[in-house]
Amino acid sequence: MTLSAAGFTFCLFVALALVGCQSTPSDRALMPGIAAAEQISPQDWKWSPDQECAPCHSIEAHTAAASACTDFSDASSSCLTCHNVEQELTVAHEDIRNVKPVSDLQQVTVEKEVCTRCHTIASLAERTADSVALADNNGVTINPHALLKTKGHSEIDCTACHTMHESSDRLETSSKMCRECHHADSFECESCH
Structure with missing residues (x-):
């Protein structure tokens, strides 16, 4: 039995979505304010400023925790400490309900005033x-x-x-x-x- 290109694409899409939003292993340290969460169903999820970022953006959460910037990782900081662009984040997360795989974060310019x-x-x-x-x-x-x-x-x-x-x-x-x-x-x- 062969899969059509559309069927294969759909299966690949679903597999990537499931892998991308798996919870982070609890034995790895995350930055303060970010905790590994249980599996999130994209249909039940809506982004808000008080949401955890780590379930889908685990690499970023781990690099912030391991950062040489100890002031950040020791303080009660969160992703929104630097990425405080609520409207842009709301728009960026609108399509999560379409079960799109997590894409790489866009590089943003962090102004000196943020630091x-x-x-x-x-x-x-x-x-x-x-x-x-x-x-x-x-x-x-x-x-x-x-x-x-x-x-x-x-x-x-x-x-x-x-x-x-x-x-x-x-x-x-x-x-x-x-x-x-x-x-x-x-x-x-x-x-x-």
Whole structure:
């Protein structure tokens, strides 16, 4: 017996939907405010700001829990702490009743103001004053949260170095950002100009 293309597509669609919305294993830590939930029937579910995100977006919930951003994972934060766009989320979740498989989240721009609601630039600069993470080939160190006020530096935002939902080496990411302009691995402008 052979399945028609439509029958195969439907079966694949249902299988992916069931896999995508399985509950998260309880032995894996989730960020505060996010708990693994029981299987959710798409027909009975409607998105609201107080819904749990982890059942369908478990990868994001786990990466936030494992984030190097311990202020976030230790605080009583939730997905809406950063993704506070209720109308956009409502629209994005409207088709859940059509049993569509969970798609990848769209990358969103997180404005600096979202971060500075909880983290002031002054407090970050104070906490990283003795940091030697950003050092050039001459041994010059730069406080990553106290960059000189230049045109190039004003274009750098928090997400240039800090990511939430992907595994990355923050030092490597920030060093790469610096090397976009400091191409000779020197933080002293006069060494090139």
